[in-house]
Amino acid sequence: xxxxxxxxxxxxxxxxxxxxxxxxxxxxxxxxxxxxxxxxxxxxxxxxxxxxxxxxxxxxxxxxxxxxxxxxxxxxxxxxxxxxxxxxxxxxxxxxxxxxxxxxxxxxxxxxxxxxxxxxxxxxxxxxxxxxxxxxxxxxxxxxxxxxxxxxxxxxxx
Amino acid sequence: xxxxxxxxxxxxxxxxxxxxxxxxxxxxxxxxxxxxxxxxxxxxxxxxxxxxxxxxxxxxxxxxxxxxxxxxxxxxxxxxxxxxxxxxxxxxxxxxxxxxxxxxxxxxxxxxxxxxxxxxxxxxxxxxxxxxxxxxxxxxxxxxxxxxxxxxxxxxxxxxxxxxxxxxxxxxxxxxxxxxxxxxxxxxxxxxxxxxxxxxxxxxxxxxxxxxxxxxxxxxxxxxxxxxxxxxxxxxxxxxxxxxxxxxxxxxxxxxxxxxxxxxxxxxxxxxxxxxxxxxxxxxxxxxxxxxxxxxxxxxxxxxxxxxxxxxxxxxxxxxxxxxxxxxxxxxxxxxxxxxxxxxxxxxxxxxxxxxxxxxxxxxxxxxxxxxxxxxxxxxxxxxxxxxxxxxxxxxxxxxxxxxxxxxxxxxxxxxxxxxxxxxxxxxxxxxxxxxxxxxxxxxxxxxxxxxxxxxxxxxxxxxxxxxxxxxxxxxxxxxxxxxxxxxxxxxxxxxxxxxxxxxxxxxxxxxxxxxxxxxxxxxxxxxxxxxxxxxxxxxxxxxxxxxxxxxxxxxxxxxxxxxxxxxxxxxxxxxxxxxxxxxxxxxxxxxxxxxxxxxxxxxxxxxxxxxxxxxxxxxxxxxxxxxxxxxxxxxxxxxxxxxxxxxxxxxxxxxxxxxxxxxxxxxxxxxxxxxxxxxxxxxxxxxxxxxxxxxxxxxxxxxxxxxxxxxxxxxxxxxxxxxxxxxxxxxxxxxxxxxxxxxx
Numbered sequence: 065x066x067x068x069x070x071x072x073x074x075x076x077x078x079x080x081x082x083x084x085x086x087x088x089x090x091x092x093x094x095x096x097x098x099x100x101x102x103x104x105x106x107x108x109x110x111x112x113x114x115x116x117x118x119x120x121x122x123x124x125x126x127x128x129x130x131x132x133x134x135x136x137x138x139x140x141x142x143x144x145x146x147x148x149x150x151x152x153x154x155x156x157x158x159x160x161x162x163x164x165x166x167x168x169x170x171x172x173x174x175x176x177x178x179x180x181x182x183x184x185x186x187x188x189x190x191x192x193x194x195x196x197x198x199x200x201x202x203x204x205x206x207x208x209x210x211x212x213x214x215x216x217x218x219x220x221x222x
Numbered sequence: 223x224x225x226x227x228x229x230x231x232x233x234x235x236x237x238x239x240x241x242x243x244x245x246x247x248x249x250x251x252x253x254x255x256x257x258x259x260x261x262x263x264x265x266x267x268x269x270x271x272x273x274x275x276x277x278x279x280x281x282x283x284x285x286x287x288x289x290x291x292x293x294x295x296x297x298x299x300x301x302x303x304x305x306x307x308x309x310x311x312x313x314x315x316x317x318x319x320x321x322x323x324x325x326x327x328x329x330x331x332x333x334x335x336x337x338x339x340x341x342x343x344x345x346x347x348x349x350x351x352x353x354x355x356x357x358x359x360x361x362x363x364x365x366x367x368x369x370x371x372x373x374x375x376x377x378x379x380x381x382x383x384x385x386x387x388x389x390x391x392x393x394x395x396x397x398x399x400x401x402x403x404x405x406x407x408x409x410x411x412x413x414x415x416x417x418x419x420x421x422x423x424x425x426x427x428x429x430x431x432x433x434x435x436x437x438x439x440x441x442x443x444x445x446x447x448x449x450x451x452x453x454x455x456x457x458x459x460x461x462x463x464x465x466x467x468x469x470x471x472x473x474x475x476x477x478x479x480x481x482x483x484x485x486x487x488x489x490x491x492x493x494x495x496x497x498x499x500x501x502x503x504x505x506x507x508x509x510x511x512x513x514x515x516x517x518x519x520x521x522x523x524x525x526x527x528x529x530x531x532x533x534x535x536x537x538x539x540x541x542x543x544x545x546x547x548x549x550x551x552x553x554x555x556x557x558x559x560x561x562x563x564x565x566x567x568x569x570x571x572x573x574x575x576x577x578x579x580x581x582x583x584x585x586x587x588x589x590x591x592x593x594x595x596x597x598x599x600x601x602x603x604x605x606x607x608x609x610x611x612x613x614x615x616x617x618x619x620x621x622x623x624x625x626x627x628x629x630x631x632x633x634x635x636x637x638x639x640x641x642x643x644x645x646x647x648x649x650x651x652x653x654x655x656x657x658x659x660x661x662x663x664x665x666x667x668x669x670x671x672x673x674x675x676x677x678x679x680x681x682x683x684x685x686x687x688x689x690x691x692x693x694x695x696x697x698x699x700x701x702x703x704x705x706x707x708x709x710x711x712x713x714x715x716x717x718x719x720x721x722x723x724x725x726x727x728x729x730x731x732x733x734x735x736x737x738x739x740x741x742x743x744x745x746x747x748x749x750x751x752x753x754x755x756x757x758x759x760x761x762x763x764x765x766x767x768x769x770x771x772x773x774x775x776x777x778x779x780x781x782x783x784x785x786x787x788x789x790x791x792x793x794x795x796x797x798x799x800x801x802x803x804x805x806x807x808x809x810x811x812x813x814x815x816x817x818x819x820x821x822x823x824x825x826x827x828x829x830x831x832x833x834x835x836x837x838x839x840x841x842x843x844x845x846x847x848x849x850x851x852x853x854x855x856x857x858x859x860x861x862x863x864x865x866x867x868x869x870x871x872x873x874x875x876x877x878x879x880x881x882x883x884x885x886x887x888x889x890x891x892x893x894x895x896x897x898x899x900x901x902x903x904x905x906x907x908x909x910x911x912x913x914x915x916x917x918x919x920x921x922x923x924x925x926x927x928x929x930x931x932x933x934x935x936x937x938x939x940x941x942x943x944x945x946x947x948x949x950x951x952x953x954x955x956x957x958x959x960x961x962x963x964x965x966x967x
Contacts, residue, residue, distance in 0.1 A: 065339075094257075101252070103425070104504075106507040106893065108894070108895065113425055161242070166248030173249060192902040195903075199899060199901065202863065204868075206907050
């Protein structure tokens with residue numbers, strides 16, 4: 065099977081890669097581009113560990129084909145901090161101990177950022193339903209919800 | 223190692239909420255987990271698995287797969303050694319089956335190829351001829367004398383004759399005169415319970431990168447709870463020496479006990495040895511659910527007698543667990559834990575393990591305890607209902623305390639159960655009003671905790687900073703806790719200490735990260751290592767000051783003269799001592815090696831409010847509060863995190879999670895879509911109350927906290943649902959159809 069050239073923008077950088085037609089965006093990011101921040105927890109779109117933004121929309125990168133991203137703008141966890149300055153969500157997740165093992169954290173941060181861009185002042189219930197597609201097995205979600213709300217309050221005040 | 227004789231010890235670092243040292247890497251995507259590394263020339267491994275629950279493997283033809291372009295090696299069970307030791311042999315035949323496939327998903331052969339796609343294609347070209355055998359997946363069915371036999375000749379000697387060959391383990395614990403006890407009871411309730419197997423559900427599938435040369439030297443990178451355990455298993459299964467294998471633990475994406483065994487590392491090493499290249503294997507979620515460790519499934523009978531004022535007079539339990547296709551001892555822990563919360567005159571617990579055609583059970587957080595305690599606490603709750611008694615008062619009246627002869631033998635030392643129950647009683651949650659179709663449940667929980675084999679090296683760096691080297695993968699923030707204890711003992715700021723996890727060639731043996739042992743045992747060894755370094759620093763300073771070693775004390779991070787007789791020397795800080803160490807005898811370090819005892823048992827109490835929808839049987843958790851004795855909470859955020867995370871895993875076990883086998887013995891739900899773990903929208907906030915009743919076995923009073931929190935939720939929720947629905951639920955999970963059936967009869 066031949067590979068196909070694809071041109072995208074990833075975290076603001078123009079990026080070209082070759083991939084097979086049956087390769088997922090997640091495999092492209094991890095295996096071809098060395099962007100291993102997105103994780104594969106299931107490969108079936110059930111866990112959200114591979115969450116990335118594609119053209120401003122939150123997607124499971126395991127359910128997107130690499131070839132579908134021709135001309136697309138992709139944002140991953142690797143693009144969330146600006147230089148050495150963490151995004152408020154990243155900083156507050158550390159302050160509030162909203163992670164234990166950390167494997168779900170990149171996906172949850174990407175998803176939470178997408179929520180706050182859409183809805184800067186969500187209720188706890190809205191945060192819980194928005195993040196229902198991101199599985200965390202360590203924390204019971206309590207500190208995650210609190211951290212998202214604390215970051216949201218900071219971002220509104222900024 | 224005894225609790226420090228410091229009645230009002232003032233902690234500077236321990237008990238604060240510092241930022242974890244691995245945090246930035248984990249919020250930016252930089253942290254390297256099992257599947258996150260690659261190597262030049264690396265091949266991709268993939269495993270072929272049995273589609274049958276039980277089948278004889280007549281032949282395996284790998285020739286077509288080997289002929290496929292890009293395939294560099296194919297291995298079967300014949301490529302692994304067969305260790306003499308039964309436990310290692312079980313690991314070997316579980317990694318790659320020999321004569322029989324023992325469950326749906328049992329590994330049969332593996333390939334290594336130049337791409338994932340070729341590896342996937344190649345395993346389809348392997349031809350396995352199976353002779354399908356009768357199978358059994360239910361524990362009660364497996365114990366019947368005419369049940370299909372999973373493995374022959376595996377029963378322990380003490381198993382009574384006349385049982386199915388599937389029955390491998392029998393145990394009995396208790397004391398007192400049961401008949402006399404039951405005769406004194408005003409009310410006796412006897413109930414039977416069943417619980418489904420559940421999976422640890424870590425989000426990171428098992429993954430490894432392995433390299434092994436034909437000189438027997440190898441390297442493995444893998445996500446594991448114990449790199450030394452991986453080394454021992456790989457050495458035995460590959461027939462190589464432990465000294466020649468270097469195992470590095472990656473960051474670990476959850477384990478909960480599930481990463482305390484090996485499934486893929488020996489296979490990757492065998493493929494590497496054959497191909498001469500590094501081999502990476504990453505399991506799929508389907509493989510994780512089908513072939514890595516679920517917990518036990520159980521069937522249990524509980525009988526308890528109580529006086530009308532609430533005193534338990536006698537208690538008896540019989541537990542039948544299945545740990546899958548191999549002998550298993552989890553039932554012993556269940557039988558010991560079942561009645562541990564109670565001070566009983568007469569108690570007996572009997573346990574059986576029976577093999578079934580299911581994957582090999584691997585420990586899951588407090589293995590054996592949640593199911594046994596679920597059954598016991600359900601019967602205690604029903605007695606309270608029948609006798610019109612307050613369930614918290616009854617537990618307080620019967621609670622185990624210091625001096626209680628436990629139901630499993632030992633006499634308890636300082637334990638926190640009564641304080642924990644009193645905290646629950648005083649909490650506003652306990653008296654908050656309930657609405658229609660709502661019920662409140664509570665349950666006690668218990669775990670033994672563990673110490674175990676531990677090595678720590680602590681290095682005083684020449685710039686006055688400190689390096690701690692330990693050997694236990696950090697599964698939930700333990701590097702922070704270890705650094706905190708080192709900083710506390712040395713009297714230096716937390717950010718001057720960096721703790722790293724050693725590979726197997728860089729530090730002596732450590733038991734796996736299990737049994738809630740790390741903060742306790744590694745912490746204890748770190749404190750001792752720090753004290754050894756302090757002793758050495760005081761000795762150096764004594765030399766400089768030309769006074770006796772005993773005349774130098776360590777206080778606030780500096781050596782000081784012990785008193786006026788020692789002279790008037792200005793204090794020398796750790797940094798000052800470290801800077802001139804080369805002139806006073808060379809580098810300064812402390813180390814400690816121990817098989818730590820005195821872990822100190824842990825108790826918790828959970829309170830839960832539920833609402834049952836009478837139309838659908840769906841259960842909603844309205845409010846949830848966890849009370850637990852932590853001994854001393856080193857990092858309260860991560861103690862709370864353990865309490866919350868364990869509670870939510872228990873909520874999943876109680877309400878949703880279940881291994882569902884079809885008539886054909888195949889797992890029906892090997893995906894997160896159908897094996898449904900709790901999501902954020904299922905849950906309320908999980909409130910926490912930390913109690914601190916110091917553990918006499920640790921210098922700071924620390925107890926392990928990781929496992930106890932998964933124990934009470936099963937019964938707390940079952941009791942809440944039973945009260946809300948006005949019918950006693952006796953089977954887990956309490957999925958909507960099951961609850962609806964109970965309501966409608």
